[in-house]
Amino acid sequence: MKLYKFLFLILFFQSHDIRLDEYLDYKSPFHPTLSQDGMVVSQNIESSEIGVQILEEGGNAIDAAVAVGFSLAITLPRAGNLGGGGFMLIYIEDKDELFSIDYRGSASLNSNLQALFGSKSPSQIEDDDYDITKYSYKASTVPGTVYGLLEAHEKFGNLSLKDILKPVIEQAKNGITVSYDLHNAIKSADQLYADPESKKIYFKQGNPLPIGSTMQRPDLARTIQEIAKNGKSGFYEGWVGEKIESSMKDNGGFIDKKDLENYSSKFRNPIGINYRGHKVYTQGPPSGGGITFLTALNILSFYNLKKYGHDSSLTYHLLAEALRRGHNNRSHYVGDPEYYEVPLEDLISKKRAKSLAQNIAFDKASKASSIKKYNHIEESKDTTHYSIVDKDGNAVSNTYTLGYSFGSGVTIPGTGILMNNQMRNFAYKYGDKTSISRASSPGNKFEAGKRPMSTMHPVMVFDKKGRLSLVTGSPGGSQIPAANLRLVSGIIDFGLQVGDATMLPRIHKDWPYTGLEFESMISNDSLNILRKMGHKLDISDTIGSTQSIQIIDGVNYGFADLRRPNAGVASEKSN
Numbered sequence: 367m368k369l370y371k372f373l374f375l376i377l378f379f380q381s382h383d384i385r386l387d388e389y390l391d392y393k394s395p396f397h398p399t400l401s402q403d404g405m406v407v408s409q410n411i412e413s414s415e416i417g418v419q420i421l422e423e424g425g426n427a428i429d430a431a432v433a434v435g436f437s438l439a440i441t442l443p444r445a446g447n448l449g450g451g452g453f454m455l456i457y458i459e460d461k462d463e464l465f466s467i468d469y470r471g472s473a474s475l476n477s478n479l480q481a482l483f484g485s486k487s488p489s490q491i492e493d494d495d496y497d498i499t500k501y502s503y504k505a506s507t508v509p510g511t512v513y514g515l516l517e518a519h520e521k522f523g524n525l526s527l528k529d530i531l532k533p534v535i536e537q538a539k540n541g542i543t544v545s546y547d548l549h550n551a552i553k554s555a556d557q558l559y560a561d562p563e564s565k566k567i568y569f570k571q572g573n574p575l576p577i578g579s580t581m582q583r584p585d586l587a588r589t590i591q592e593i594a595k596n597g598k599s600g601f602y603e604g605w606v607g608e609k610i611e612s613s614m615k616d617n618g619g620f621i622d623k624k625d626l627e628n629y630s631s632k633f634r635n636p637i638g639i640n641y642r643g644h645k646v647y648t649q650g651p652p653s654g655g656g657i658t659f660l661t662a663l664n665i666l667s668f669y670n671l672k673k674y675g676h677d678s679s680l681t682y683h684l685l686a687e688a689l690r691r692g693h694n695n696r697s698h699y700v701g702d703p704e705y706y707e708v709p710l711e712d713l714i715s716k717k718r719a720k721s722l723a724q725n726i727a728f729d730k731a732s733k734a735s736s737i738k739k740y741n742h743i744e745e746s747k748d749t750t751h752y753s754i755v756d757k758d759g760n761a762v763s764n765t766y767t768l769g770y771s772f773g774s775g776v777t778i779p780g781t782g783i784l785m786n787n788q789m790r791n792f793a794y795k796y797g798d799k800t801s802i803s804r805a806s807s808p809g810n811k812f813e814a815g816k817r818p819m820s821t822m823h824p825v826m827v828f829d830k831k832g833r834l835s836l837v838t839g840s841p842g843g844s845q846i847p848a849a850n851l852r853l854v855s856g857i858i859d860f861g862l863q864v865g866d867a868t869m870l871p872r873i874h875k876d877w878p879y880t881g882l883e884f885e886s887m888i889s890n891d892s893l894n895i896l897r898k899m900g901h902k903l904d905i906s907d908t909i910g911s912t913q914s915i916q917i918i919d920g921v922n923y924g925f926a927d928l929r930r931p932n933a934g935v936a937s938e939k940s941n
Contacts, residue, residue, distance in 0.1 A: 396865030398916065398923035403938035405922045406430055407913040408752035409841075411934025412542065413437040413446070414926075416533050417754060418936040420525065427754045428456060428522040429530050431762040432515045434752050436534045436590060440583055441542055442932075443568075443784060444551045444771040445750035445841065448589070448601070450786040451510035452749075452766025453649040454518060455636060455824045457834055459759030464826065465522075469514020469631040469766075470652055470817040471507030471788050474620035477814050479794070481620070488795045496790065501557045503619030505774040505787035507818065511766055512593060512601040514631040518762075520597075531594040538590060538782075541582035544575045547931045557775025564777040564784070586782025602626040606781055613778050634703075636826075639664055639714055644835070644858055645828040648850075649765075651708045654696035654810075655821035658847040661692035663854065664719030665726075671859040676870055677888075679895035680728065685855075686875040686882050686901065687732055689848055691722040693877040701809025702817040708809060731882075731900035748772075749822060749841035753915045755834075755922050757938065761915075763824035765839045765846075791818035821846045827854060835917050836864075840910035840927075845883075848874040849910025857916065864916035865925045872909040885909055 399405070404427070406417035416437045417430040425433075431454070438446025451471035457464050480486050482504060483495045499505050519527060552574040558564045567583070568575060575581055593600040600606060607626045614621045637656055638647035641663050648656035665688040674680045695713050712718055726732065748771035754762045767786070768774075774787040796811030810819040821844050827836035836857060840849035849872060856867030871887040882896065883906035897903055908929035916923040926933035 394863075394866050396869045396925070398863060398865045398925040399935040399937060401922050401924070401937035402757075402920060404430070404754070404756040405915055405924045405935065405937040406434060406752065406754050407915055407924045407926050407933075407935045408434055408438065409445070409750045409911060409913060409926075409930060409933045410438060410441040411932060411936065412537070413441045413752070414934050414936035416537065417752075418938055419533055420530055421756055421938050423525065423529065425525045425530065426523065426758065427756040427760040427762045428518050429525045430754050430756070431752070431764055432519050432523065432527075433530050433534055434754070435511065435515045435764065435766065436531060437537060438750060438752070439784075440534070440538050440586065442750055444555065445748050445767060447511055447766065447768045447773070447784060447786070449506070449509045449511070449778075449783045450766055450768040450773060451507065451788065452514065452764065453653055453820070453822050453824055454514060455647065455649065455763040455826050456518060456522060457761040457826060458522065459834070464636050464647055466634045466636040466649055467514050467518055467631050468634050468649070468652065468817070469510035469517070470820055471510045471786055472629065472817045473507055473789065473792070473812070473814050474622070474625045475814050476620040476622060476625070477504075477789070479812070482789075491794055496794075499790040500770065500787050501560065501775055503614055503617040503774070503776055503785075505789050506619065506621060506776070506785040507788040508621055508625045508629045509783075509786065510629065510631060513598055513629055516593075516598050517631045527597060528594045531590055535587050535590050535594065538583040538587035541580040544577055544579045544581050545932055546577050548581075549574055549577045551771060555772040555775065557770070558772055561775045561777060563779045564772075564775055567777060567782070583782050585780055589781045589783060602629060606783075609781050610778050610783070637710065637714060641667055641854070642858055643830040645832070646825065646854060647827070648825050649823040650703075650710060651700050652702045652817045652819050653821070653823045654700035654819045655846050656823035657700055657710075657713050658689070658692035658696045658821070659823055659825070659850050660714045661695050661719060661722070662688035662847060662851050664714065664716055665691060665723045666855065666859075667716070668720065668723045671855065676856060676860045676862070677892065679892040679899075682873050682884075682888070682892055682896060683728075683731070683899055683901070684726070685848075685851065686873055687726045689851065689875045690732065690877045692847060693844070693875075696819075696821075697807060697877060699809055700819050701807070701811070702819075705813055705816050706809040729899060749843065749846070751824065751839035751841055751911070751913050753837040753839065753913050755837060755915050755917065759834065761826065761834060761837045763826055763837045763839050765822040765824045765841070767822060767841070788818055791820065792816075823847070823850070825850050825854065827858075833917070836914065837917075838912050838914035840912045842910035844876050845874045845909045848872055849912055853912050853914065864914050864923050868912055868914060868925050868927050874906065874909050883909065
């Protein structure tokens with residue numbers, strides 16, 4: 367940073383509400399990266415750097431988001447993708463407008479229970495039958511990622527698509543160095559072993575690509591070149607679309623030319639609440655995670671968390687009870703809004719939150735029976751999120767996924783496209799009177815053409831003056847609301863800087879399970895009290911991986927969650 371900019375920062379903070387030396391606590395090891403220019407925070411530093419390259423070439427946050435989205439398919443192939451789907455929030459600063467793009471995949475019009483399970487009746491579906499929705503050509507919804515990213519670019523981008531994708535194509539051609547994390551991810555993904563095309567990419571002589579080797583992606587480079595040249599039709603039509611259709615047909619899959627041509631992303635209204643004077647926005651249905659997150663925040667608004675402290679057993683207890691009730695809302699009432707009327711206003715209202723908070727005891731964990739019983743639909747933790755702010759204040763918060771780590775494991779021959787396994791996210795037991803589980807959720811019942819419910823929900827927060835103050839989100843399957851809740855609460859309730867708020871110990875409580883999952887950093891004293899309250903404690907792997915940018919008076923504070931390796935913050939170099 368040039369000297370004049372350094373001096374400006376000192377004067378800037380001395381003349382505003384928060385001084386630099388007050389905000390950056392040098393007793394804390396979790397320092398954010400500071401910049402007044404554009405910034406990208408993602409789960410892979412190489413992709414973050416490509417995003418910043420696009421910003422430095424004159425692109426805006428949306429241009430950078432497209433580049434990062436395509437790049438992560440190379441650097442983080444277990445979650446970054448072209449063959450999956452997700453949700454994006456976009457803030458346009460000069461218009462002071464917030465947009466939401468739903469590019470969740472949809473079930474093929476050719477799919478049905480008989481074709482999936484050999485059963486016409488939900489009651490005939492056995493637990494083992496669900497494997498077909500995990501690891502086969504039948505496991506994939508119509509991919510939405512390419513359409514969603516390009517739709518954002520068409521509406522809000524500055525640079526040409528060719529310029530945006532040029533460094534990504536070079537990255538795919540030249541390859542990336544296989545990290546310890548990538549090697550082990552490949553090693554643990556059994557579905558990759560079973561697919562001949564995936565085996566060509568991720569294995570060498572029958573073994574996972576060794577640490578330090580180079581993984582080149584010529585087929586994927588060729589596919590991205592086609593998209594750069596022809597836009598959406600370069601994926602959903604032409605030779606790429608033909609290869610998707612023919613591979614599906616040859617292997618018993620459902621997706622055909624009509625599915626691809628008919629797919630489109632959807633602009634939807636973001637949903638939001640007022641939390642202690644801050645406006646918190648996220649993704650609405652078919653995301654159920656956004657409703658879970660906002661429900662929990664609304665419930666917490668009735669308690670003075672600051673009084674209890676961020677590491678107290680009471681705060682953990684209230685987080686757990688709020689999340690449990692949020693997940694209950696998600697289980698009962700959420701689905702694709704074009705197929706099911708979601709009572710959205712009621713679900714995220716203060717009135718409903720107050721009624722849910724009334725039966726929370728300060729000294730006792732609630733029983734599952736106190737809320738109508740719904741069980742679990744399995745969700746993978748292997749999603750990814752990135753956050754971007756440009757020098758003009760435009761911002762993108764994007765969460766997308768393949769489903770499981772490496773999705774279905776199926777790579778479309780000749781394209782490098784790894785396909786999702788999002789068909790597993792539907793409720794297939796609807797109408798079965800013997801089932802009282804999330805698998806029988808009326809909102810999320812399986813229907814051809816429908817988008818399955820998701821827990822993904824990117825987040826943006828605006829401060830009491832209406833200024834954008836936080837861009838964040840997380841992977842983590844059903845744990846995503848817990849990660850986002852802890853971060854937002856840490857900043858708003860406890861006044862923590864983004865690094866410290868990110869690294870607060872996290873808990874997760876779904877519904878109807880009695881188990882409270884916790885990270886190992888929580889103190890034994892707090893755990894003992896939670897146990898006495900009646901919480902069944904289950905130690906968890908790390909919960910989520912938030913990639914965040916906090917904005918204070920025009921200065922960006924970026925922090926990449928330390929819970930997953932290779933994440934990183936990149937920012938523009940000052941001119």
